[in-house]
Amino acid sequence: MLGAPLPPGRLLRVMGGSAAIRELTWRIGPTSCESSLPSPSRPPVNRTSRPLLVASLLALATLAPACGHDPAAEVPGQTPEGLGTPEADPTAVDEATFEATRNRAFQLDEMHADVPAIREALLAAHAMRPEAFGINKRLGAIHAELRLNLPAVAHYRMALDAHPDDNSVRQSLVALLAMIEADDEMLAELPILRADPDHAGEALFLEARLRDMRGDRETAQTLLAEADELPPAEAYRALSLHGRFVFQTGDYERAQELFRRAQQGRPDYKEAVKGLGDCALRLGQAEPAQRWGEILSLLLALTDDEYVRRNEEVRTEKLVALLALLPEYTNGYKLLADIHRRNDKVAEACAVIEQFITLHGELLQDDDIAGLRQRYCQPRKRAGQ
Amino acid sequence: MNITPWALLLGTLTLGCGDGSEATPNAGPAHSAAADPAVAIAGLVDVADAAGIDFVHTHGGDGRKFLFETMGSGLAASDFDGDALPDLLFLQSGTLPHDEFTDEDRKRAHHAAGESHKLYRNLGDLTFDDITADSGLTEPVYAMGLAVGDIDSDGDRDLWVACYGDDQLFENDGKAHFTDVTQASGLSDSRWTIGGSFFDADLDGDLDLYSVLYLDMPVSSHRFCGPRPIRTYCHVDSWPGEDDRLWINDGGGRFSDGSAAAGLVGTAGKGLTVVAADHDDDGDIDLFVANDSQANLMLRNDGGGRFTDVGAMSGADLNGEGRTEACMGADIGDLDGDGDLDMYVVNYQQETNTLYRNDGGGFFTDVSVLSGAGGPTLPLLGFGTVFVDAENDGDLDIYVANGHIMDNIHELEDLTTFAQPDQLFLNDGKGRFSAAPASLGTSLAVNRVGRGVARVDLDRDGDTDLVVSNSGGSPWVLKNELAQGHRLALVLSGPGGRADAEGARVTVTAGGRTVVRELVSGGSYVSQSDSELIIGLGPATTIDSLTIRWPGGGTSAHNDLAVDQRHHIAFGGQLLRSEPLAPGDAR
Numbered sequence: 001m002l003g004a005p006l007p008p009g010r011l012l013r014v015m016g017g018s019a020a021i022r023e024l025t026w027r028i029g030p031t032s033c034e035s036s037l038p039s040p041s042r043p044p045v046n047r048t049s050r051p052l053l054v055a056s057l058l059a060l061a062t063l064a065p066a067c068g069h070d071p072a073a074e075v076p077g078q079t080p081e082g083l084g085t086p087e088a089d090p091t092a093v094d095e096a097t098f099e100a101t102r103n104r105a106f107q108l109d110e111m112h113a114d115v116p117a118i119r120e121a122l123l124a125a126h127a128m129r130p131e132a133f134g135i136n137k138r139l140g141a142i143h144a145e146l147r148l149n150l151p152a153v154a155h156y157r158m159a160l161d162a163h164p165d166d167n168s169v170r171q172s173l174v175a176l177l178a179m180i181e182a183d184d185e186m187l188a189e190l191p192i193l194r195a196d197p198d199h200a201g202e203a204l205f206l207e208a209r210l211r212d213m214r215g216d217r218e219t220a221q222t223l224l225a226e227a228d229e230l231p232p233a234e235a236y237r238a239l240s241l242h243g244r245f246v247f248q249t250g251d252y253e254r255a256q257e258l259f260r261r262a263q264q265g266r267p268d269y270k271e272a273v274k275g276l277g278d279c280a281l282r283l284g285q286a287e288p289a290q291r292w293g294e295i296l297s298l299l300l301a302l303t304d305d306e307y308v309r310r311n312e313e314v315r316t317e318k319l320v321a322l323l324a325l326l327p328e329y330t331n332g333y334k335l336l337a338d339i340h341r342r343n344d345k346v347a348e349a350c351a352v353i354e355q356f357i358t359l360h361g362e363l364l365q366d367d368d369i370a371g372l373r374q375r376y377c378q379p380r381k382r383a384g385q
Numbered sequence: 386m387n388i389t390p391w392a393l394l395l396g397t398l399t400l401g402c403g404d405g406s407e408a409t410p411n412a413g414p415a416h417s418a419a420a421d422p423a424v425a426i427a428g429l430v431d432v433a434d435a436a437g438i439d440f441v442h443t444h445g446g447d448g449r450k451f452l453f454e455t456m457g458s459g460l461a462a463s464d465f466d467g468d469a470l471p472d473l474l475f476l477q478s479g480t481l482p483h484d485e486f487t488d489e490d491r492k493r494a495h496h497a498a499g500e501s502h503k504l505y506r507n508l509g510d511l512t513f514d515d516i517t518a519d520s521g522l523t524e525p526v527y528a529m530g531l532a533v534g535d536i537d538s539d540g541d542r543d544l545w546v547a548c549y550g551d552d553q554l555f556e557n558d559g560k561a562h563f564t565d566v567t568q569a570s571g572l573s574d575s576r577w578t579i580g581g582s583f584f585d586a587d588l589d590g591d592l593d594l595y596s597v598l599y600l601d602m603p604v605s606s607h608r609f610c611g612p613r614p615i616r617t618y619c620h621v622d623s624w625p626g627e628d629d630r631l632w633i634n635d636g637g638g639r640f641s642d643g644s645a646a647a648g649l650v651g652t653a654g655k656g657l658t659v660v661a662a663d664h665d666d667d668g669d670i671d672l673f674v675a676n677d678s679q680a681n682l683m684l685r686n687d688g689g690g691r692f693t694d695v696g697a698m699s700g701a702d703l704n705g706e707g708r709t710e711a712c713m714g715a716d717i718g719d720l721d722g723d724g725d726l727d728m729y730v731v732n733y734q735q736e737t738n739t740l741y742r743n744d745g746g747g748f749f750t751d752v753s754v755l756s757g758a759g760g761p762t763l764p765l766l767g768f769g770t771v772f773v774d775a776e777n778d779g780d781l782d783i784y785v786a787n788g789h790i791m792d793n794i795h796e797l798e799d800l801t802t803f804a805q806p807d808q809l810f811l812n813d814g815k816g817r818f819s820a821a822p823a824s825l826g827t828s829l830a831v832n833r834v835g836r837g838v839a840r841v842d843l844d845r846d847g848d849t850d851l852v853v854s855n856s857g858g859s860p861w862v863l864k865n866e867l868a869q870g871h872r873l874a875l876v877l878s879g880p881g882g883r884a885d886a887e888g889a890r891v892t893v894t895a896g897g898r899t900v901v902r903e904l905v906s907g908g909s910y911v912s913q914s915d916s917e918l919i920i921g922l923g924p925a926t927t928i929d930s931l932t933i934r935w936p937g938g939g940t941s942a943h944n945d946l947a948v949d950q951r952h953h954i955a956f957g958g959q960l961l962r963s964e965p966l967a968p969g970d971a972r
Binding site: 245282296306 | 622
């Protein structure tokens with residue numbers, strides 16, 4: 001397995017606890033809307049030295065001549081240079097044309113169409129409104145997914161130029177910078193994220209990991225100690241990393257506690273599950289060791305085994321087994337119900353959702369519950385119906 | 386081996402960019418420091434040309450992207466002709482085994498193209514003669530890996546070649562003339578075997594063979610993969626894995642499939658490397674199998690040749706994050722000087738290589754980042770790895786051969802290149818590593834597509850040189866000019882006249898430090914290192930004690946061995962002879 005992280009910005013989040021509930025209900029609701037206009041209330045962007053951005057733009061500008069490829073050919077009227085220094089005159093673009101182009105691109109994205117097709121559509125919209133926040137955000141994500149890292153950085157930067165306080169974009173940018181080892185640029189962004197309670201846990205994790213990679217475990221541990229104070233759902237990666245550090249010292253009881261908190265924050269987080277299993281083994285706790293081992297095997301099968309991923313019958317079996325062992329894995333109910341729904345097994349899908357509501361209903365609003373029942377307990381509408 | 390799924394998604398970028406290969410170092414920001422060919426090299430210096438090593442690997446790829454064409458092929462460093470000098474054998478891949486080619490077509494194409502394995506006799510002065518023509522190793526096959534061992538205990542080293550196609554077993558007449566005994570031995574397998582290891586599974590004194598199988602991937606299953614029009618190699622998930630096989634040596638030149646009796650059925654792994662060593666220090670030889678995209682196997686030997694997979698319990702089945710990794714090569718040895726055997730597994734890019742610290746009690750802990758041997762590997766794709774005491778200072782360093790699998794990776798990922806620099810991680814003696822600068826090695830400064838690597842003292846000066854097979858190109862022959870410490874060289878014979886004592890464990894105390902080394906078989910990737918053990922002693926000019934634990938039982942003490950000498954010791958402990966080592970460059 002590649003084992004590489006999910007592409008920054010397009011994290012198909014599989015979470016537990018309240019975050020999973022949000023995810024579950026969000027997915028049911030309408031798709032987000034695009035605002036292409038920068039907010040007048042947003043502070044100006046600091047345009048100090050950005051070596052990677054320059055490199056990103058240069059890469060875009062030179063990609064075509066270097067490789068005999070002209071991205072401009074993909075979208076009439078677009079030039080590579082246009083990405084960094086927009087030549088398009090916004091007043092010259094017909095608003096209706098722009099909206100239609102943008103909406104088509106977003107629709108493709110929401111429908112999980114072929115990534116190159118999404119990219120092409122987004123680039124077409126980008127050519128008309130190079131500063132548009134939502135388009136740049138999605139282009140950042142798409143390019144990151146395609147491993148066109150420098151353009152991805154450039155688009156994220158442009159999105160942040162429009163909305164500097166959108167820390168979701170900043171987190172995606174930071175994750176990308178971490179992946180391509182643009183360490184100093186990543187470090188420059190982290191204080192902003194650390195000041196945002198919604199992103200502090202991840203920021204602490206990323207900085208701790210970087211410090212550790214650089215050989216400074218002491219600083220890393222200090223940062224992770226800060227994350228220990230955060231809600232587990234916001235800091236599960238930091239908690240788990242801290243658990244690994246402690247595990248390596250042989251303090252298995254303390255490590256077990258950290259892994260336990262991380263796993264509470266995200267029940268299907270494999271590192272925490274493995275950590276709990278390893279701690280139990282070292283502490284001679286046979287029954288928990290076996291249980292965590294079984295859970296890890298099921299999680300690995302569901303995520304890493306192509307045969308299981310492709311075979312919905314086997315996948316269903318694994319999910320049922322996993323939910324029996326790990327009922328707090330809220331996203332598993334959605335995954336299971338979706339399989340049933342895709343196969344027009346409404347009764348089974350509905351039963352799964354009812355089980356979910358029974359176990360976790362206290363975390364849901366009434367309209368969330370209604371939305372779930374509407375989606376999973378009624379036959380799917382077919383085209384033309 | 387693995388292909389990133391994201392890489393398969395890219396739309397229309399252009400064909401025809403350079404691939405970053407050979408002397409055009411351009412491997413991304415994380416390792417660009419290693420990419421200046423103008424750097425003066427002092428350390429591991431490539432001497433292939435001067436040595437007369439003119440082998441060039443050919444993978445036969447024609448754009449259709451058969452996965453096996455990018456896996457490379459291996460090498461062996463071993464004394465095949467009995468002159469006490471280690472020779473070099475490079476395996477060839479050659480013309481693709483297409484369905485549309487008959488075997489005869491392939492043979493003609495091989496011969497027409499001059500594609501062949503190459504066997505080089507060591508002349509002793511760091512020059513070599515090509516003796517392939519008389520070696521009996523000219524039959525064209527699509528070779529992957531090999532194992533070397535004295536299967537008939539007649540004192541010379543025989544050869545097994547793992548292929549995409551029928552594997553081959555060759556018997557050596559002691560003069561590096563090989564006879565194909567595959568059919569007579571019963572050791573035939575036409576599945577996709579990657580490599581293997583000779584070791585004594587049941588401690589009966591002869592060598593058995595563990596063969597590692599990769600994928601059930603017939604040529605007919607080939608299809609287009611990648612974001613059209615860019616074609617890439619298909620992901621390993623496209624095919625099921627295969628059960629590895631344990632071949633039991635029945636004597637008389639016969640082998641039988643002992644997999645079921647040994648408890649080895651149903652593993653269905655996607656194996657790439659096996660390392661045979663006594664992981665749990667109980668006197669028998671266990672196995673570690675590095676699997677691609679699946680959990681690794683840790684096969685504990687019960688002493689009688691039955692194996693139990695304790696991977697999950699040991700912690701070495703997954704990395705510390707609970708993930709399977711695209712594990713390629715591996716090696717085993719005492720990295721932190723605590724007397725037990727640690728493991729290092731090399732992986733795909735964006736996965737760190739993984740260092741498993743042996744905590745005793747059958748437990749391993751992933752300390753990749755903590756050790757310093759993980760982080761710097763993140764942007765590179767590792768294949769082969771060996772532990773080597775490059776400086777003869779008494780601790781084991783780690784060499785990693787890197788190279789991507791996709792020759793068009795630059796079309797798919799803008800910061801990655803096909804050819805990549807190798808890496809050398811220097812040990813501080815306590816299991817903390819730092820990446821050596823590019824100036825310490827030709828292969829650290831110049832990019833090639835690394836695959837297998839073997840350690841061997843080619844010039845008999847008492848330090849460990851390295852040889853690296855590179856896919857689609859020339860090998861590195863790296864003369865060691867780093868070593869400065871005193872050292873011992875040990876040549877250990879096996880039981881019953883067997884050439885080598887695979888599994889022997891040596892414990893040396895000198896200068897206040899105790900060093901443990903085991904004659905590990907397998908490891909690296911598709912390659913085999915020489916069986917001589919070179920043990921660095923740093924400044925120590927005498928030893929306090931030396932014991933050898935022999936495979937199958939018995940220990941011998943050798944407390945009066947002189948340093949800076951090569952000692953030949955027979956199974957059980959009889960000192961056969963000693964000879965001074967040639968002075969090294971740095972001493």
